[in-house]
Amino acid sequence: MQNLEKILKYVEKPSRYTGCELNSVVKNKADVKLRFGFCFPDTYEIGMSHLGMKVLYDVLNKTDDIWCERSFMPWVDMEEKMRENGILLYGHESKDPLKEFDVLGFTLQYEMSYTNVLAMLDLADVPLLSEERDLSYPLICAGGPCAVNPEPMVDFVDFFMVGEGEEVILEACNIIKDYKQSGKTDKQELLIALSKVEGVYVPSLYEVEYNEDNTIKSRKALFGAPETVKKRVISDMDKLPHPEDIIVPYTEVVHDRVTLEIFRGCIRGCRFCQAGFIYRPVRERSPETLCEITKRSLEKTGYDEVSLCSLSTSDYTRLSELTDELISFTDEKMVNFCLPSLRVDNFDLELAKKVQEVRKTSLTFAPEAGSQRMRDVINKNVNEEDILKTSKLIFENGWNRVKLYFMIGLPYETAEDVKEISELAFKVQGEYFKIEKEKRPRGLTVTVSTSSFVPKPFTPFMWAKQDTVSEIVEKQQILRDNMKSKSITYNWHDSDLSIMEGVFARGDRRLSKVLYTAYKKGCKLDGWHEHFKYDKWLEAFKECGIDYTFYNHRERSYDEILPWEFIDVGVSKAFLMRENEKAKMAQTTPNCREKCSGCGITSLTECEELRKQGGCAK
Amino acid sequence: MMNLRVKFTKGYEVKYVSHLDLMRTFQRMLKRTGYKVKYSEGFNPHMNLTFALPLPVGVTSDGEYAEFSIDEQISCEAVKERINQVAPKGIEIIEVSEKLAPKFKEIKRAEYTVTFETKNSAEDFKKVCDLSEILIEKKTKKGIKEVDIKPLVYSCDFEKSDDKIIMKLTCAAGSEENLNPDLLVKAFEKYIDNCDISYYSIHRNQLVFPVEYEF
Ligand code: SF4
Numbered sequence: 001m002q003n004l005e006k007i008l009k010y011v012e013k014p015s016r017y018t019g020c021e022l023n024s025v026v027k028n029k030a031d032v033k034l035r036f037g038f039c040f041p042d043t044y045e046i047g048m049s050h051l052g053m054k055v056l057y058d059v060l061n062k063t064d065d066i067w068c069e070r071s072f073m074p075w076v077d078m079e080e081k082m083r084e085n086g087i088l089l090y091g092h093e094s095k096d097p098l099k100e101f102d103v104l105g106f107t108l109q110y111e112m113s114y115t116n117v118l119a120m121l122d123l124a125d126v127p128l129l130s131e132e133r134d135l136s137y138p139l140i141c142a143g144g145p146c147a148v149n150p151e152p153m154v155d156f157v158d159f160f161m162v163g164e165g166e167e168v169i170l171e172a173c174n175i176i177k178d179y180k181q182s183g184k185t186d187k188q189e190l191l192i193a194l195s196k197v198e199g200v201y202v203p204s205l206y207e208v209e210y211n212e213d214n215t216i217k218s219r220k221a222l223f224g225a226p227e228t229v230k231k232r233v234i235s236d237m238d239k240l241p242h243p244e245d246i247i248v249p250y251t252e253v254v255h256d257r258v259t260l261e262i263f264r265g266c267i268r269g270c271r272f273c274q275a276g277f278i279y280r281p282v283r284e285r286s287p288e289t290l291c292e293i294t295k296r297s298l299e300k301t302g303y304d305e306v307s308l309c310s311l312s313t314s315d316y317t318r319l320s321e322l323t324d325e326l327i328s329f330t331d332e333k334m335v336n337f338c339l340p341s342l343r344v345d346n347f348d349l350e351l352a353k354k355v356q357e358v359r360k361t362s363l364t365f366a367p368e369a370g371s372q373r374m375r376d377v378i379n380k381n382v383n384e385e386d387i388l389k390t391s392k393l394i395f396e397n398g399w400n401r402v403k404l405y406f407m408i409g410l411p412y413e414t415a416e417d418v419k420e421i422s423e424l425a426f427k428v429q430g431e432y433f434k435i436e437k438e439k440r441p442r443g444l445t446v447t448v449s450t451s452s453f454v455p456k457p458f459t460p461f462m463w464a465k466q467d468t469v470s471e472i473v474e475k476q477q478i479l480r481d482n483m484k485s486k487s488i489t490y491n492w493h494d495s496d497l498s499i500m501e502g503v504f505a506r507g508d509r510r511l512s513k514v515l516y517t518a519y520k521k522g523c524k525l526d527g528w529h530e531h532f533k534y535d536k537w538l539e540a541f542k543e544c545g546i547d548y549t550f551y552n553h554r555e556r557s558y559d560e561i562l563p564w565e566f567i568d569v570g571v572s573k574a575f576l577m578r579e580n581e582k583a584k585m586a587q588t589t590p591n592c593r594e595k596c597s598g599c600g601i602t603s604l605t606e607c608e609e610l611r612k613q614g615g616c617a618k
Numbered sequence: 619m620m621n622l623r624v625k626f627t628k629g630y631e632v633k634y635v636s637h638l639d640l641m642r643t644f645q646r647m648l649k650r651t652g653y654k655v656k657y658s659e660g661f662n663p664h665m666n667l668t669f670a671l672p673l674p675v676g677v678t679s680d681g682e683y684a685e686f687s688i689d690e691q692i693s694c695e696a697v698k699e700r701i702n703q704v705a706p707k708g709i710e711i712i713e714v715s716e717k718l719a720p721k722f723k724e725i726k727r728a729e730y731t732v733t734f735e736t737k738n739s740a741e742d743f744k745k746v747c748d749l750s751e752i753l754i755e756k757k758t759k760k761g762i763k764e765v766d767i768k769p770l771v772y773s774c775d776f777e778k779s780d781d782k783i784i785m786k787l788t789c790a791a792g793s794e795e796n797l798n799p800d801l802l803v804k805a806f807e808k809y810i811d812n813c814d815i816s817y818y819s820i821h822r823n824q825l826v827f828p829v830e831y832e833f
Contacts, residue, residue, distance in 0.1 A: 005817070005819075006817055008634055008676070009676055013636075014634035014675070014676075015632075015634040015635045015636070015639060018631070018634055020631040020632065020706070020707050020708065021706065022646075022706040022707075248643075248646060248706075250632065250635045250639045250640075250643055251635075251636070251639055252639070252642075298649075299650065299652070300650070301646065301650070302645070302646030302647060302648070302649035302650035302704070303646065303649075304645070304646070304649065333649075334657055334663065334665075
């Protein structure tokens with residue numbers, strides 16, 4: 001146990017470094033056989049808001065001989081004090097250095113946290129490069145959505161877990177535990193054993209060759225490692241435990257409440273959305289189970305807020321049943337109930353009223369694109385009529401603030417499409433003014449936000465060229481010029497960050513070198529605007545002799561071998577190609593509940609939506 | 619309805635929890651008891667919970683007070699037991715009482731124990747306390763201001779134990795006049811030549827009511 005006392009006085013918000021929170025798990029070191037450090041490569045406030053971490057913490061700690069602790073990226077002032085005082089990055093529960101653990105697991109939620117992984121290893125005094133670590137160091141593993149293209153991180157991570165982690169993490173830990181107990185110390189032998197577990201990817205067991213034009217020529221699996229790595233899926237959601245006695249932080253975190261995962265997957269198939277493809281198929285928990293979970297969670301935490309969390313919450317088949325049941329006891333317990341976002345096409349006024357009763361704040365809608373043509377290209381099945389009808393409805397019912405989210409830089413987008421974003425904002429404003437003065441709330445604000453689109457692996461747009469900074473700036477300018485109104489506010493972001501995100505999202509293993517170089521140049525906390533150093537990143541690419549535009553500013557051909565192709569997320573390449581071709585013609589695809597489009601997921605697991613349509617589930 | 623006053627500790631596990639965070643922690647703890655705790659009326663109801671005095675971040679304590687009401691008719695002892703069952707590490711209810719007088723605003727002083735790891739002697743510290751004026755810069759809402767904290771220090775005694783110096787301090791505490799012992803430590807650092815305090819910790823022993831408060 002390290003003595004943190006002397007430095008905590010001098011840092012901001014010290015209680016995020018002290019552990020000891022309610023429901024954090026402390027075990028006796030001597031009683032456990034494997035110590036796991038769950039590392040979230042961002043700050044405590046962000047990490048502690050993340051449901052996935054709570055789920056795996058729970059799963060691991062329910063196993064008697066495993067002790068899972070948490071660790072986060074310290075903020076800059078804390079990092080400085082730690083370095084000054086020789087304090088190594090530690091597990092929050094024991095305060096022991098992570099270096100003494102058996103396994104450190106990083107969750108890769110967004111590409112721009114990659115340098116934080118390096119920073120955390122460094123602060124833990126663990127060598128960054130996998131090849132420099134023998135078994136006297138912890139094994140480093142990683143999972144999370146970015147693990148569907150793990151290649152840019154291969155130099156640092158010993159093994160990845162692809163897909164849903166609840167089962168595979170235990171299987172991997174058991175293999176490691178047994179191997180270590182046997183007294184053997186051959187890291188490669190252990191990694192080969194791990195590579196046999198479905199969903200595990202050991203990058204050092206593969207060789208990649210390149211063509212002269214820098215594209216991939218071939219991939220070779222060594223030591224009997226599998227040619228393709230299949231993602232893990234858990235088929236029966238009701239059997240899957242949902243954490244209940246979750247840790248209650250002292251200091252305020254981003255989502256400080258009971259979060260209910262009501263289902264996994266999404267029926268929609270919006271073509272820009274990676275989550276919509278990699279988390280297929282849709283699996284719902286029953287309202288009965290969810291209510292039980294909520295009750296017990298509230299009892300064990302004392303939280304005064306519950307929120308539903310899923311990709312498209314309003315698609316939950318028994319939503320009104322669930323919300324009625326939840327509200328029936330949350331109200332009485334003085335607990336708030338909130339929904340993250342509502343759809344415009346199946347907007348439910350009664351529901352909006354129910355959940356917004358306590359605080360009538362703004363309503364948020366995400367049409368994603370301004371023109372109908374573009375919405376068809378991205379398969380966002382929302383039409384202008386829905387948006388305007390819903391706007392009218394909410395204005396008539398007392399809301400005066402609407403937030404509209406859009407993306408710019410989408411494939412096949414023209415200046416005209418972009419302009420239509422502003423036109424839509426004016427039409428929404430128009431709906432408000434159509435209502436008689438006495439019948440509408442005062443002081444309308446329409447907030448329009450745009451983000452720059454980043455093409456991601458395993459989406460129909462994975463072959464697409466990403467817009468350059470200057471193309472994005474031009475599009476933002478169109479909107480700035482066209483959205484001059486007292487009641488409309490336009491928010492946009494610098495696109496430098498999206499450029500780097502795009503490079504690493506679709507990068508190959510040669511980018512590990514760039515990450516290493518950028519980290520050494522001081523890049524970390526890149527997701528935090530004030531710490532993102534675009535110039536350092538460009539320098540790092542230059543020094544490594546890598547042209548980043550190769551990764552994001554060119555269109556790939558269908559027959560190019562993509563860096564992530566050896567991973568099987570269940571959705572077939574043929575399906576993604578079909579979807580991309582339809583996108584080019586602005587043709588939409590029905591959602592999974594209307595009609596199955598044969599995405600291929602049934603090669604991995606059953607699909608309930610398909611079964612309901614009388615199709616063969618597997 | 620029971621109107622309750624509780625006396626509780628803030629241990630080292632939670633010493634860095636800020637006043638606002640401690641309020642929230644306390645509310646959640648009360649919610650976990652399952653008792654019907656009284657809420658304010660109105661559009662945005664919140665739990666009626668009052669603390670006697672904020673405790674500065676980084677300070678531990680054996681004598682903090684809070685008041686709230688619950689819709690139950692049970693013994694104070696039972697309430698104490700129930701809360702302690704659901705309390706986080708570092709927070710322990712020592713006493714529960716239905717006696718709400720004297721009021722929190724009657725508290726005028728507090729007793730602290732400050733432990734120094736230092737190369738200086740008790741005499742060095744004592745000399746500072748004996749000055750007729752202890753001027754120190756203090757951050758206020760309007761900016762940095764020099765204040766004399768001497769009138770706020772009621773008594774301080776020093777004692778050496780092993781390699782540590784222990785100060786027993788009684789000073790002003792309350793909504794009108796209040797001294798954060800951290801300021802006095804700053805004064806030591808300012809007034810003692812070659813001051814060498816490598817570490818110090820502050821503990822509040824108790825808040826002092828004008829008449830003895832008995833549970
Ligand atoms: S199999 Fe059909 S219904 Fe199931 S996820 Fe794929 S497209 Fe949707």
